[in-house]
Amino acid sequence: MEKMRALWLEDCRLRLRDSLPIPEAARGEALIQVLRAGICSTDLELTRGYYPYKGVLGHEFVGVVTTGPPDLEGQRVVGEINAVCGDCPACQHGRPTHCENRTVLGIVNRKGAFAEYLTLPAANLHIVPDNVTNDEAVFTEPLAAALEIQEQIEVTENDKVLVVGDGKLGQLIAQTLAPIAGELLVVGRHERKLERLAKLAIPTQRTLPRAGASSESGAELVVGGDSITSSVFESGGGFDIAVECTGNPSGFEMARRALRPRGTLVMKSTYAGALTLDASSVVVDEITLIGSRCGPFAPALRMLEGHEVGVDGMIDARFPLTDALAAFEQAQRPGTLKVVLDIG
Amino acid sequence: MEKMRALWLEDCRLRLRDSLPIPEAARGEALIQVLRAGICSTDLELTRGYYPYKGVLGHEFVGVVTTGPPDLEGQRVVGEINAVCGDCPACQHGRPTHCENRTVLGIVNRKGAFAEYLTLPAANLHIVPDNVTNDEAVFTEPLAAALEIQEQIEVTENDKVLVVGDGKLGQLIAQTLAPIAGELLVVGRHERKLERLAKLAIPTQRTLPRAGASSESGAELVVGGDSITSSVFESGGGFDIAVECTGNPSGFEMARRALRPRGTLVMKSTYAGALTLDASSVVVDEITLIGSRCGPFAPALRMLEGHEVGVDGMIDARFPLTDALAAFEQAQRPGTLKVVLDIG
Numbered sequence A, B: 001m002e003k004m005r006a007l008w009l010e011d012c013r014l015r016l017r018d019s020l021p022i023p024e025a026a027r028g029e030a031l032i033q034v035l036r037a038g039i040c041s042t043d044l045e046l047t048r049g050y051y052p053y054k055g056v057l058g059h060e061f062v063g064v065v066t067t068g069p070p071d072l073e074g075q076r077v078v079g080e081i082n083a084v085c086g087d088c089p090a091c092q093h094g095r096p097t098h099c100e101n102r103t104v105l106g107i108v109n110r111k112g113a114f115a116e117y118l119t120l121p122a123a124n125l126h127i128v129p130d131n132v133t134n135d136e137a138v139f140t141e142p143l144a145a146a147l148e149i150q151e152q153i154e155v156t157e158n159d160k161v162l163v164v165g166d167g168k169l170g171q172l173i174a175q176t177l178a179p180i181a182g183e184l185l186v187v188g189r190h191e192r193k194l195e196r197l198a199k200l201a202i203p204t205q206r207t208l209p210r211a212g213a214s215s216e217s218g219a220e221l222v223v224g225g226d227s228i229t230s231s232v233f234e235s236g237g238g239f240d241i242a243v244e245c246t247g248n249p250s251g252f253e254m255a256r257r258a259l260r261p262r263g264t265l266v267m268k269s270t271y272a273g274a275l276t277l278d279a280s281s282v283v284v285d286e287i288t289l290i291g292s293r294c295g296p297f298a299p300a301l302r303m304l305e306g307h308e309v310g311v312d313g314m315i316d317a318r319f320p321l322t323d324a325l326a327a328f329e330q331a332q333r334p335g336t337l338k339v340v341l342d343i344g
Helices: A041-047 A140-152 A168-177 A191-199 A227-234 A249-258 A279-284 A297-305 A321-331 B041-047 B140-152 B168-177 B191-199 B227-234 B249-258 B279-284 B297-305 B321-331
Strands: A003-010 A013-021 A029-039 A060-067 A076-079 A103-105 A117-121 A125-127 A160-164 A183-188 A204-206 A239-244 A259-267 A275-277 A288-291 A315-320 A338-342 B003-010 B013-021 B029-038 B060-067 B076-079 B103-105 B117-121 B125-127 B160-164 B183-188 B204-206 B239-244 B259-267 B275-277 B288-291 B315-320 B338-342
Touching (some): A029 A321, A060 A140, A125 A297, A191 A204, A249 A259, A259 B279, B029 B076, B041 B321, B060 B117, B060 B140, B140 B297, B191 B204, B249 B275, B315 B321, B321 B338
Parallel strands (some): A160 A239, A183 A204, A239 A259, B183 B204
Antiparallel strands (some): A003 A013, A029 A060, A029 A338, B029 B117, B060 B076, B076 B125
């Protein structure tokens, strides 16, 4: 049996393994040679025990089909990460990403993309258009997650939208919402990341790191007490929609406070611990909170193909798979945008 | 100046006062002689410091207009509790109950209904149809709050709905949702209250009081660990909609756990303290949480007029205003439904 190299997570510890068996494609599945893979905040959370996953990590990738249906063999593909049963109530009711029996690439019971090979159902794969580079294609999964917002709520030219967080996901969300929102503001604390958005003509506002706060997450935001931040809340009656993509309680609090009554808070990030909610204010102000996860790949690929969303300047570092541990160290440094693994 | 009797709240203490000045109707307002008023859970929360209100308590009432526009004078009326400015962004955008400058009857800067007289803007008043008794009319405000759910989300014959809580609000919510939901289940812990719903052909399920839990709120629910409760979560793939009307973290947790992915949790009760939320599960399951407060009076009155909602058996005790302190003691006893004050 042929062997492959892969990055293995077990008991919150990462380990490079060089003789894992190459997975076999089950019926309906394809075997994919991974070309490039991206490290996501969820990967970092998994190394901190967010979910008790054991196996090959990684779910953002672009690769080439080596074994699969004839129309896919040899094609460059990206893949939706939820492998579903098709039979459970969620699948039957059009909510396949919530399949009760799902495996999730590199997250739940399915070996992931930080490896030389992976398998996924052929139905999950999307051929990457020729004019989309590997560096662009590796952003398909997070871009689809950004587009999930528009699947869940209507965003129109009448809406004033706040994006809290200037990180990897915030960058993509801002670019997907800028063309359709009436007003858009991104708040974050990283000058370099905000400058990237400013170059795309997206308004930004810098918040300051909280005095004495841990900077581990790289996304701590000041909720009040400084004039820069408070002006977010004085800009004319509040925001209709706030998208939280820091995964920090302080980012959540900022998003909450920025909303007008009956506004909508989209929760785009998972949180390491429990979140404390002022539930009475949610009731009194009739706020809607909506959790948002995986999104549609097809429109994400179309946006990349049409250069409607750019990823220039979003890759901060690249490492070979043999240096995956160093890649994770880099990815965890505050202020880092995307770190990719060049695999194939 | 004429004087009146009223129940006064100050520093979380209730006091009967017998020589408060009768309020004067400002321009556009009417003076109303209160006939009957209901004690609401929000009144109980206010006595516990939920919001720092000082003044006459009470916001559920039916009365007779003594001074006001000619078409209202002498009429029996109920009144919407938010007195609004009409000029702020919320008012201008069709969200008057969220007026930034609002006063709220017996809750925010406006003397309330546990008094012989109150004032409200004439525009807030609705004439009570002749066939609606005072005992029925006093439920207009909470019935409107129940109907607010349908203003915010669509409930259809395809929806399986769980109402958590068999109290005053849960009783009304269940009756408003029963005709439109595909399936409806009310969980609560009071045999007598559940029996009232069962007589209306509304399915119910009893939960047990949590061992050793405080029964102060009268609405503590068991979240797991007993077979009666857990069957709520085994009844076929989860609920599409859950309405939380206990105001207890355990009730919230039960509502949350009963939902299918992408389900909607309607938060109908305010909470004494902060609520701890498993935010990651809300994101992963793409749950919608929606706060819900005051609703429309006109359809509530129509439902009472058409006997679409009944309030038989919902008044547990009645007291004259002079015994208002005893009425509050009664209202705080676990298992009590509505306590009314007979005033005029």
